Amino acid sequence: MPLSSPSQPNNTGSIKLSFHGANQAVTGSCHLLEAGGLRIVVDCGLHQGGRDADERNAAPFGFDPSSVDVLVLTHAHLDHCGRLPLLVKRGFKGRIVCTEATRELARLVLLDAAHLQEEEAQYQQRKLQRRGENRDAPVLYSVVDALRSFDCFAPGLAYGEAHALNNSVSVTLHNAGHILGAASAEFQIQTEQGARRILLSGDIGPQHPALLLPPKPPGQCDVVVMETTYGDRLHRPLQPSIDELYQVIEETWHRGGNVVIPTFALERAQELLNVLRMGVEQHNIPRGMQIFLDSPMAISATEIFKRYADQFCEPVQAMLTRGEDPFSWSGVHNLRESSQSQALNQIKSGAIILAGAGMCNGGRVRHHLRHNLWRPACAVVFVGFAAQGTLARRIIDGARTVHLFGEEIPVAAQVHTINGFSAHADQADLLTWHAATGKPMDTVLVHGESAAMNALAERLPNTTVHRPEQGDELRI
Template sequence: MKIKFLGAARTVTGSCYVLEANGRRFAVDCGMHQGNREIDKRNEDMQPYAPEDLESILVTHAHIDHSGLLPRLVKTGFNGPVYATVPTRALLDIMLQDSAHIQEMEAEWRNYKNLRRGQPAVEPLYDQADALKAVGLIRPKEYMDWFEPVPGVRARFLDAGHILGSAVIELFVQEDGKETKLVFSGDLGRPDQLLIQDPSIVETADYLLMESTYGNRDHKDPQKSREELAEAIRYSYANGEKVIIPAFAVERSQEIIYTLFILAKEGKLPADMPIYLDSPLAIKATEVFKQHPEYLDKETRELINNGEHPLEFPNLRFTQTAQESMALNNLRKPAIIISASGMANAGRIKHHLRHNLWRKGASIVFTGFQAMGTPGRKIVDGAKKILILGEEVAVNAKVYTIGGFSAHAGQSQMLDWLSNFRNKAMKVFLVHGEAKAQETFAELIRSRLGLEVHIPDYLEDVTLEPGRAPAIEVDVAKARPSVDWDYLLGTTQKLLGDFRSRLGEVKSKPWIDQTELRERLLEVNQSLMKLNSEM
């Protein structure tokens, strides 16, 4: 049996693991890669996936970094069944359409620029027709129901406690007269988080592919996190400004609404401070949560049965249209705006940040993981200025990073979950984490639990055979192409030298032309200064 790691390998996006057993290929997850332009290129290249040869795909949950390439695979040849839980199917119905719309809009914007420059048109990564076809391939399954993704493989979903419908996957593979058990953790949730049930316990596996997003730290106490949110609200309310909350449309937005519901009951939310859920996708996702109360935790179901719905209360308002969203930027009174995306790299949140990030008295509240290269990560890491929608914006607002809202288990919680496995010969593959967090977590697992741990690389191939050490192959040149810094710096120096050699020509130009050239050169200098400051 072989596993090819096509994403979430030493990073947190693009989850996809292609398995081959008995000559049959199938995949667990097919997430979109998110980050800088080099990372985004991985979404274009379908050659490693060979979608026409995949027989089925199992999706752990609806987040785009686990499901967002499904329409792309369909567009490029995949036509097999897709297995997911019932709520995941409902969420994918709206999320993949939204993602397709974003792809179409981005392609349209790029083509507008390309036409002006005389460059060829580009196609969207996929369109809404591809998304519709992808959703049509989904075969929903209940938790604990057995199914066969390919002949010789049995699988079932268990609750991962991450978001509505999220799953841990148990796989039993029959090959050469032997049965091997693999467990995919998916994204593990925090015990006792709002709305969602706790992660299911698994006790046996030969191989475990485990997420490690927060492998190097624990989360803050949920009560303290709620108090921090209350503090942000008090601060901006007193200053007559807004609280801006970048939030993932699914689960995070709903958990924040629930938390605001609690703060309102505690008297810590001003009665005249409106809350705007400014994300059509989050609004639709909230409706999916309401339609599937049987998958929510006991406490939430009891509230609903008693006539108190934590996703419905007087201060809460939904802004569906772009016009309603833009009107919020003209609102000159305190308000709370929850908007996607959670890492501030797409969606309406970019406009809200452009209008509020520079305002002293405003609050920017981050409640989830911020991947390397995203605007959210730059703000959290202390950037003084940030480029948003082509405009450099000063960071004058008060920035809050509240870890207690994460839908991911923290380090100690992951170790607790992992300690339930009884097979000490089990081999652990750490995925869905940045290298620093993974190395810390791997050492903890080895020292405390005595398990063998491997951190796979992007495009790594692993051959698994019970009783033997995994055989590992990786083409490092393809996985992490080297950057030719000597060439880049040499080119920069040559261009600067060319400019210097033409300085006499520059000085002979009219004064107004010289000032324009000076401004452009100052922009280059500022870019280099910023680059040096971020080293």
């Protein structure tokens, strides 16, 4: 089934998939499924990284939002849900379907994103006024838009339960193992030629995660759309990664510096807190180190995590069942107020600072980089994916200086990349996951950079592989 260029809306009774984000790239996931008389969007994420990200986020979706009946949200990361308020602002009036945990986390993420959008618009407005320009700075969406989008969320679905969207189409969400509540969406579609099963992976977690249960693909499918973030590499095993983190912390302690860890608020922050707790209990972290979670969103997300004990691996599940807290102990300081965050600037050594955002494209971590990145005694530890064009990627790729708050900051701190903590499947995990879907006729690769996508494509037998460009279509 070859890919084709965009055409008119599907009124023929056939099945059509079109691709409107995360095509040959890692952010901005958005796909449109037309089947059984329904127009179904799967994910609606923000584009992140690169100079044109703002333009891409403000651009038309590639379809009419008011014509969409259902949006299926695979998980609550910003690059999958971040344009939902904009979709509603531009006319979407349908249902948003996801797991209950995703519904809770998405509200948190979207409110935070809306606040950031408003703050950015206010900043741009002040710049216009200083230049004497009498016009308003555009805002992608507001807090009010985010609140309006919450009205579209349907009650959360449980994993493994088929949910009828109409008489011809049902959706079943399967545990994707990526973050709390993350799901792969399986659509079962009745056609004149028989039933068709189409699976969109969302983001897939590793087969041996540190915190959550592993992913659970549904079995034989006809068409699979899957992410390829790490399609060209293998992750380091988890335990050596944990050991390396402990070693970096100890070495930085002896140098008299701080450890700054840019941290995604959902899953990565909680995973690291659990690992640091074990390090303290096992005396692998110096007793004098102080741990700061400097992320209001991560603090709130952690409270949500604690309500879903059944989604964690056995040791964490057992702790939560006993009423113990794997994410908080006497050595952890949760910082909600900006004044508390600013006070960290006075601490020159002995601090482990977990702060968002993970790609360093916003959030409090940028302030901590400004105060620690130029100091040889300090360490900056990256434990997640960094997209092209982000500050994190520039530091990882060896930039000697970076631009922060109007200054050129030298990169003199020790920079470490420890990829064993990734919440994404590596190449071996992706191949295992794909093999569990049987022998699909077509496999569509999305959410990956070209090198990763091409490397995975070479390892997929007995299926026709597609790598769509923006707006491409696949008729089934």
